[in-house]
Every structure is written in C-alpha cells, then in structure tokens.
Amino acid sequence: MNPDCEHITGLVLAGGRGTRMGGVDKGLQTLHGEPLAAHVLKRLAPQTGALLISANRHPEVYTALGAPFGATVLADTLPGFPGPLAGLLAGLRAAGTAYVLSAPCDTPGLPADLAFHLTQALGSHQADIATVTTTDAEGHVSLHPVFALLRTSLADDLAAFLDAGERKVRAWYARHKTVEVAFADERAFYNINSLQELADLERC
Template identity: 75%
Template structure:
C-alpha cells in the first residue's frame, strides 16, 4: 500500500507499542516483560527507550494487565489485549495496536529488547516516507556480511489494519508472510546489540550480573 505524502513523520504521529503478549515459553511460562533487569522489568526498559521517540505509548499484554498498566503509568500508556484467543503471536498484538492507535503510524518493539536504538522511530520513518511505503523494518549486518531481519521492530501505517485482520482471519500467523503482501522498506542499523532479545531466565541472569 503506497503512502504518497513525502513530508517528515513527527513523533506526535506515532504510537509506540511494546509487544508483551506472548506465552513466555522459553522462560518457562514466566511473563517475560515483567522479569527484572538491573532492578527494572524488561518492559519498563523498552518503554523508556520508546517514550522520547513517539507521541503515545501502548503495551500489548494478555496477562498481568494491572502490572503492565502500572509500568506505563508515567506515560499514560494504555494496555491492549489480543482480540484473537490462544496467544496467536505478535501479529495479533500489532493488530490490537493498529486498531487502538489514534495516530497515523504505529512503532512496535518486543518487550525483551532493553537496548533498542534511540533513533529507531526516526530512521524507520525516514525510510517509510522516502520510499512511500506503509511498512519499515529494521535489519542488522554481521561482521561476516550476514543480514538479519528484526521483523517486530517495525513502523506500520494505520491503513494496514483491515488487511492484517483479514490475514489473521485466514489462519495466517507469520510476520514475514504478512509483510510479503506489501512493499516494506528495510533499514540497516550498525549496532547488533541494540536488537538483542532476552530469551531465557539464564540470559537474563547473565545480563543482570554484567
């Protein structure tokens, strides 16, 4: 879906969404966003990184809504729940964000990425506007030249909501498969560490000691 307006996207036109609605299977069922790193829940780190980049904040969470609401209180972040049952994955969280957003754009990041880039919104917005597309996602390139896509670090236009709903209604769940239906800009970031995901309680313990 092409976006024809080439004007810069201000932070006030972006809702930041922290994706914290998963089962936490690799953490033994623990609610990942509420696990602590350096004294603060992982989701709180992500909220703090997103807050200066966007106009509004929201959290996608299917458990412990009151705890997440408390985390988002300083920024009046709303807590959103998937409209689809049985934890269908990040696309359901993105749909909830697109449906709830009152801004033109939605910027998503997972709850386990405490070092996400401070210029994530700006660079994805520049790419989306510059290329006239409705989706911009982040990539990194390793020292060996291998490119990694980080699909849930994404900027999405609000007009995508109905298409995403139809995709999910058809039983589809894969983020990359949905992006393939559209033209998406990919933006390469130099710092691979910025996209590090905390995948296990052991990972978290190791980081907390660092």
C-alpha cells in the same frame, strides 16, 4: 512527508507466552531492578507520542508499569496467544495516530534513533512498513521484523490475514511495500530469550 513523533503511537509487544523462559511473563522479568518492559517504554517514550502495551496477562501490573508514561494496556482480540501479529493488530486498531512503532518487550537496549531512521525510510520509499536489519561480524544479515513502523491503515488487511489462519510476520509484510533499514549496532536489538540470557545480561 515523514511523520513526526506526535503522529506515531509506540507499541510494546508483551503478549507472548514466554515459552523459552518457562512460561513466565517475559516483560515483567527484571533487569537492573526494573522490568524489561519498563526499559523498552523508557526507550520508546521520547520517540513517539502516545504509548500502548500489548499484554495478555497481568494487565493490572502492566497498567501500573505504563502509568508514568501514560501508556494504555490492551489485550489481543484473538484467543490463544496467536503471536506478534495479533498484538500488532490490537495496536493498529487502538492507535489514534497514522503510524505505529512496535518493539518487543525483551529488547532493553533498542536504539534511541529507531523512530528517526524508520520514518526517514518510510517516507523516502513511500512504503507501508519499515523494519530493521542488522549484519553480524561474519556478514550474516538478520531481519528483526517486530521492530517496525507501520501505517495504521493496514489494520483491516492484517485482520483479514489473521482471520484466514495466517500467523507469519514476514508473510504479511510481503503483501505490502516494505523497506528494510540497516542498523549498524546489532547489540541494540539483542532480545532476551531465556532466564540464563537475562542473568548474563544482569552481570554486564
């Protein structure tokens, strides 16, 4: 059975250090007058039920940002900005649904049909995790692992993985039945890694 949106909690991952942006809080950088995280929330909201924001800085700003969407802000339970898996764990623990759909805060153009295609794949393959691949003009395939639909029942295994000092998303996915879903529009998954890239996108 494929989960419908009411059984999916959306999770915006905004808890990173923003190292490649000089340490700024990436989700709060503005594009066309709105914070990047707000763009992602707008894209996720119609595709999910409840919404969560994983943020380790400026919780009051994210709380205000998420208020129109009914989003709850939560921080990592592990210290030291340990990476996206820590944000995923916080989301899996906090979700009151059977599934979590995660997306990074720096991808303002994520597809409006992301949840649909991932739920279809998860159900048809009876998988635990569904994630995203794209192919560029030269035929190179890229995996976008932090775009994922995951069963919340994976939380304990993820906690054990992190407690063992592991941090790599792909390594944890390899422990579970994971299906990779090909999306045609690679631009939809374009993530902004620098202030220059943000300025370039602002001019588009």
